[in-house]
Amino acid sequence: MAPPPDLLSRLILLLSLAVAAAARIVPVQYLYPPFNLTYFHFIDTNGAFLLSPGSNFSAAVYNAGATEASDSQSCFFFSVLHTASRTPVWTATAAGSTLLESVVLSLSATGLRLFDPSAAQLDPAWSTPRLREPVAALRLLDTGELALIDARNATLWSSLDRPTDTLIHGQPLRLGTPLTSSASDQDLSPGAYRLVLTPNDALLQWATSSSSASPAFLTYWALSSDPAAVQDSSHAVASMAVNASGIYLLAENGRGTVYRLLFPSPPPAASSKGIILKVDPSGRLRALTLAAGAAVATVWAAPANDCDLPLPCPSLSLCTAGGNGSTCMCPDALSTYSNGGCAPADGSSLPAAIPPDSSCDAGKAVKKVSYVSLGAGIGYLPTKFAQADASGDALPACRDLCSANCSCLGFFYRNSSRSCFLLHGRIGSVFRAGADAAAGFIKTLPPPPPASSRRSLSLITIVFGIVFPTVAAVLMSLLLYAMGAQCLRRRRPQHLKKSTSSWFKLPAMLSLSRAASSAPSASEDLGDDEDVLIPGLPTRFTYGELDAATDGFKWQIGCGGFGSVFRGELPDRSTVAVKRMNGLGAGQGRREFLTEIAVIGNVHHVNLVKLRGFCAEGARQLLVYEFMNQGSLDQTLFRRSGNSTAALEWPARLHVCVGAARGLAYLHGGCDRKILHCDVKPENILLDDRGGVKIADFGLAKLMSPEQSGLFTTMRGTRGYLAPEWLMNAPITDKADVYSFGMVLLEIVRGRKNSKKQPEEEEEHATTGSSGGASSEHTTSGYFPAVAVELHEQGRHAELLDPRLEGRADVAQVERVVRVALCCLHEDAALRPTMAIVSAMLDGSMDAAEPRPDLLRYLRMYGRGLVDLRPAAVGWMAKGSDTTAGVSSSWSPPSCVSAQQLSGPR
Structure with a gap:
C-alpha cells in the first residue's frame, strides 16, 4: 500500500534537509528560492547565511543564549544581526517562531515561512504576507534592511515595514506600528513593553494583562514629558526617526518636526550611521551606537531612573x-x-x-x-x-x-x-x-481558617456555653476591683501619689469640640509627676540632658506663642533647637504640646522641620528640632541694618517659595491624614546655609481624617495672614493655609510686611524696617496686596519687586509668583488653588493661572481705606451691623485679628 501524498512529501523534505545539513552553509549576498534550512546547518558555524555588501549586517539562525561557557542549542531565532557586535536588529517574532529541532525556515516563490513539518497541519508559525509578484531573491542591504525582491529588483517585502524591538538609523516608525521589546536577552520572542506612536506623542507602555484578546497597556514614559524634549509645532505626529543627533517626531509631510529630543553626547562621526533605538527587555528605551570594531555604547536612555x-x-x-x-x-x-x-x-x-x-x-x-x-x-x-x-x-x-x-x-x-x-x-x-x-x-482576602476552626458546631457550642459565663464572671470581678482601687488612689493625698505612666488618647483629644475644649477634662487633669508616654515617636530626653545640651538654656534664638527656642548641642555633637513650652497650666497648652508631638513626630518630608526628640517630665515639656542655622525667613527677608542694601537675592527667594509650597502641599495631601498648619507666616519658614527650606511650628496644626467634615471653629493664626473665612464663621479647610501662603508670597516679592500699619504698630515695625516696596505713587495706602492687584492689572510687575534688589530678577518669574499669590488670595476659598497646584505653578511645571479681579475686590477696598478692620471692627462684624463707610456687611473682610485674640500671649 502506497503512503499518503502529504506524508510522502514530508519524508522527502526531511530527507533533503538531512542531506543538506551535511554541507556547510557559506554566507552569500543573495539567496534564491527554493531554499530550506534548520539549526542543524549551523551547529559548527556562527549561523549566518546572508551578508550585506559591506558585511555590516548578516541574516542568521541566531542562538541568543549561546556563550563560550554554555553551548546551549535549545533556543534559535531567525534574525538580522549587526555583524561586528552580534546585536539583533530584527527578528521574525510570533508564537512558535523559535527554531527548534523540527522547525524549518523556508524561502519559496510565495515568500518566507517558519513551519514544523512534523505537525499535523503545515500552517506556518510565521510568514511574510501575500505578495503581489513571485519572489526572485532574498537580499540584505548595508542599512540593515532585509528585503524580498521580484525579477525587476523591486521590493516586495521589507523588514523595515515590520520592525520588532529596534529602529535603525533612517528607518521610519509609523503610527500603528509599535516597537516591542524581547522577553529577555536570551529569548527574543515578544516581551511586555512597547514603544507606540500616537498623533500627539511617543509613549512607552507596559502590558499589564497577558490576555491576547484584550491586552491592557499602561503608559510609563512620554517623549513630550522628557526634560530634553522640545516642541516645534502643533501638527499631528505621523512618524518617528532617529539619527546621530537625536529622536524626531515628524509631521505628515515627513519634514516638519513636531517634537525633537537631542542626545546630550552625540556619537562620533565614524559611527554616526550606526545609531539604533532599542526597547530593551527591562522596558527602557536606549539609543545605541554599533560602530565597527567598537563595543556597543549607550548614548541616551529613558526613563533615566530605574524606579x-x-x-x-x-x-x-x-x-x-x-x-x-x-x-x-x-x-x-x-x-x-x-x-x-x-x-x-x-x-x-x-x-x-x-x-x-x-x-x-x-x-x-x-x-x-x-x-x-x-x-x-x-x-x-x-x-x-x-x-x-x-x-x-x-x-x-x-x-x-x-x-x-x-x-x-x-x-x-x-x-x-x-x-x-x-x-x-x-x-x-x-x-x-x-x-x-x-x-x-x-x-x-482573609487568610484561610486554621484546621482547628473546622471542629463540629456541637463541640463549639458546649465549650462556649461553659467557658463564657466563667470568663465573664472573672472579668466583672476584676473590673469592680480596679474601680475600687482607682477611687482609693484618687482620695490619696497628693504627696503620697506614686509616679506613674499615663497614655494620652490623642485622636480623641484632638477632636474635642469647642465647648469641651474651654475647660480641661478629667483625663487632662494630670499631676505634675505623671509621665507622658506616646508610642512611635522620636528620642525621649530627660530634662537634665536638655539643660546640659543648652548650657542651662542660655542661648535663646527665638520665641513663639507657646514657648522660647534655645540652641543646643547633643552628645553626638549635632546642633539642635530646643523649644521649651510655656503656660502648660492651661488645658490648651497641654493639648498644644501633644498636638505638636503627634504631628511632627509622624510626618517626614524634605521641606518640613524634623522632630529629633522630646521631653515630658510633669510641667517640663520640651521639643527638640533639627537646627536650621539661617533662622527664620523673616530674619533674612525683612532684615535691614543702617544703610545696608544687603537682601535675599531673587533666585533664593524663588527657591524659598517653591520649597515652602511643597512642604505645605505634603501636609495637605501627602500624609495619612490631612494636616492644616493654621499659622503660615515667614516666622515659621526656616532656612539653612545649604539651601534647605522647611516649614516649622506645627503647634497650631489640626489633624483631619477623610471622614471628618473638615470644619472647626476655634480661630487660630496670626494677624495679617488669616483668611476671610475665619471672620465670617465660614467652614475652615486647607484653603485657609493657601490664603496665608499667598500673603507670604507677596512679602517675599516685596521684602516687607504686607499689613497696613496702625499707630500702635509703628514701634513693632521699626525693628524690621519700613523702607522699600513698590513705587512711591502706589504706596500711599501702605497695604501691599492692594498695590499688587493694581499693578498686576497694569502689567507693571517689575515695580512690585523689592527695591533693594535693584532689578536683579527675572521679571517673568516675578509675574508668575505675583499671579500665583493673587490666586491664593481669592475671597472665595473654593476658587483658590490647592497647595499641590500652587507648588506646580511656582516651579514652572504648570502654567500660572490668571487671578480673578472680582474675587480680589476686598483687597482694593481695604487698601483704599473704605473699611476699618482693626480688632474693634471685628466686634462690629460679629454684631451684624449692616453697613460701615458705605460698604455692605455681606462683603468678606480681610484677616486682621490680634494674635492674642487667636492663640493667647505670644
Missing part, C-alpha cells in the same frame, strides 16, 4: 533609587515576600488577577474584601499618565468602585484632584513620590 520603570523590583516592592542603582524592599504594610513579590504581613492574601472584561459575581466580590494601605508618600505609575477611572468623589466611593469590580486588585486615590485609579492585571513595583502622591490601597 520609573514598571517592574524594577518584584510586584508591590518599594523601589529606592541610589547612586549605584536601585534597591528593593517591601513597604511596612507588606513586609513578607511571596512568589517573587510583597504580600500582606497579616497573613491575608492578594486576589488572583482577572482580565478586566471577564464576567464575575459582583455581589460576591464585595464580600470579605479588605484593603491594606501602602503608606504615605508611595506612588505608582498609573497616577502619572493614566486617565482616572472616576473623579470628583470621596475616597470611600473609590473603594466601593474597586470592591464591586472582580478584576480590581486595588486602587490609588489622589485627594487633591479627587481622582480614583483602579489597578487591574499585573501590579508593578512602587516608588517614593512627592507631596501630591496618590494614596495606595491593595485589596486583600
Whole structure:
C-alpha cells in the first residue's frame, strides 16, 4: 500500500534537509528560492547565511543564549544581526517562531515561512504576507534592511515595514506600528513593553494583562514629558526617526518636526550611521551606537531612573533609587515576600488577577474584601499618565468602585484632584513620590481558617456555653476591683501619689469640640509627676540632658506663642533647637504640646522641620528640632541694618517659595491624614546655609481624617495672614493655609510686611524696617496686596519687586509668583488653588493661572481705606451691623485679628 501524498512529501523534505545539513552553509549576498534550512546547518558555524555588501549586517539562525561557557542549542531565532557586535536588529517574532529541532525556515516563490513539518497541519508559525509578484531573491542591504525582491529588483517585502524591538538609523516608525521589546536577552520572542506612536506623542507602555484578546497597556514614559524634549509645532505626529543627533517626531509631510529630543553626547562621526533605538527587555528605551570594531555604547536612555520603570523590583516592592542603582524592599504594610513579590504581613492574601472584561459575581466580590494601605508618600505609575477611572468623589466611593469590580486588585486615590485609579492585571513595583502622591490601597482576602476552626458546631457550642459565663464572671470581678482601687488612689493625698505612666488618647483629644475644649477634662487633669508616654515617636530626653545640651538654656534664638527656642548641642555633637513650652497650666497648652508631638513626630518630608526628640517630665515639656542655622525667613527677608542694601537675592527667594509650597502641599495631601498648619507666616519658614527650606511650628496644626467634615471653629493664626473665612464663621479647610501662603508670597516679592500699619504698630515695625516696596505713587495706602492687584492689572510687575534688589530678577518669574499669590488670595476659598497646584505653578511645571479681579475686590477696598478692620471692627462684624463707610456687611473682610485674640500671649 502506497503512503499518503502529504506524508510522502514530508519524508522527502526531511530527507533533503538531512542531506543538506551535511554541507556547510557559506554566507552569500543573495539567496534564491527554493531554499530550506534548520539549526542543524549551523551547529559548527556562527549561523549566518546572508551578508550585506559591506558585511555590516548578516541574516542568521541566531542562538541568543549561546556563550563560550554554555553551548546551549535549545533556543534559535531567525534574525538580522549587526555583524561586528552580534546585536539583533530584527527578528521574525510570533508564537512558535523559535527554531527548534523540527522547525524549518523556508524561502519559496510565495515568500518566507517558519513551519514544523512534523505537525499535523503545515500552517506556518510565521510568514511574510501575500505578495503581489513571485519572489526572485532574498537580499540584505548595508542599512540593515532585509528585503524580498521580484525579477525587476523591486521590493516586495521589507523588514523595515515590520520592525520588532529596534529602529535603525533612517528607518521610519509609523503610527500603528509599535516597537516591542524581547522577553529577555536570551529569548527574543515578544516581551511586555512597547514603544507606540500616537498623533500627539511617543509613549512607552507596559502590558499589564497577558490576555491576547484584550491586552491592557499602561503608559510609563512620554517623549513630550522628557526634560530634553522640545516642541516645534502643533501638527499631528505621523512618524518617528532617529539619527546621530537625536529622536524626531515628524509631521505628515515627513519634514516638519513636531517634537525633537537631542542626545546630550552625540556619537562620533565614524559611527554616526550606526545609531539604533532599542526597547530593551527591562522596558527602557536606549539609543545605541554599533560602530565597527567598537563595543556597543549607550548614548541616551529613558526613563533615566530605574524606579520609573514598571517592574524594577518584584510586584508591590518599594523601589529606592541610589547612586549605584536601585534597591528593593517591601513597604511596612507588606513586609513578607511571596512568589517573587510583597504580600500582606497579616497573613491575608492578594486576589488572583482577572482580565478586566471577564464576567464575575459582583455581589460576591464585595464580600470579605479588605484593603491594606501602602503608606504615605508611595506612588505608582498609573497616577502619572493614566486617565482616572472616576473623579470628583470621596475616597470611600473609590473603594466601593474597586470592591464591586472582580478584576480590581486595588486602587490609588489622589485627594487633591479627587481622582480614583483602579489597578487591574499585573501590579508593578512602587516608588517614593512627592507631596501630591496618590494614596495606595491593595485589596486583600482573609487568610484561610486554621484546621482547628473546622471542629463540629456541637463541640463549639458546649465549650462556649461553659467557658463564657466563667470568663465573664472573672472579668466583672476584676473590673469592680480596679474601680475600687482607682477611687482609693484618687482620695490619696497628693504627696503620697506614686509616679506613674499615663497614655494620652490623642485622636480623641484632638477632636474635642469647642465647648469641651474651654475647660480641661478629667483625663487632662494630670499631676505634675505623671509621665507622658506616646508610642512611635522620636528620642525621649530627660530634662537634665536638655539643660546640659543648652548650657542651662542660655542661648535663646527665638520665641513663639507657646514657648522660647534655645540652641543646643547633643552628645553626638549635632546642633539642635530646643523649644521649651510655656503656660502648660492651661488645658490648651497641654493639648498644644501633644498636638505638636503627634504631628511632627509622624510626618517626614524634605521641606518640613524634623522632630529629633522630646521631653515630658510633669510641667517640663520640651521639643527638640533639627537646627536650621539661617533662622527664620523673616530674619533674612525683612532684615535691614543702617544703610545696608544687603537682601535675599531673587533666585533664593524663588527657591524659598517653591520649597515652602511643597512642604505645605505634603501636609495637605501627602500624609495619612490631612494636616492644616493654621499659622503660615515667614516666622515659621526656616532656612539653612545649604539651601534647605522647611516649614516649622506645627503647634497650631489640626489633624483631619477623610471622614471628618473638615470644619472647626476655634480661630487660630496670626494677624495679617488669616483668611476671610475665619471672620465670617465660614467652614475652615486647607484653603485657609493657601490664603496665608499667598500673603507670604507677596512679602517675599516685596521684602516687607504686607499689613497696613496702625499707630500702635509703628514701634513693632521699626525693628524690621519700613523702607522699600513698590513705587512711591502706589504706596500711599501702605497695604501691599492692594498695590499688587493694581499693578498686576497694569502689567507693571517689575515695580512690585523689592527695591533693594535693584532689578536683579527675572521679571517673568516675578509675574508668575505675583499671579500665583493673587490666586491664593481669592475671597472665595473654593476658587483658590490647592497647595499641590500652587507648588506646580511656582516651579514652572504648570502654567500660572490668571487671578480673578472680582474675587480680589476686598483687597482694593481695604487698601483704599473704605473699611476699618482693626480688632474693634471685628466686634462690629460679629454684631451684624449692616453697613460701615458705605460698604455692605455681606462683603468678606480681610484677616486682621490680634494674635492674642487667636492663640493667647505670644
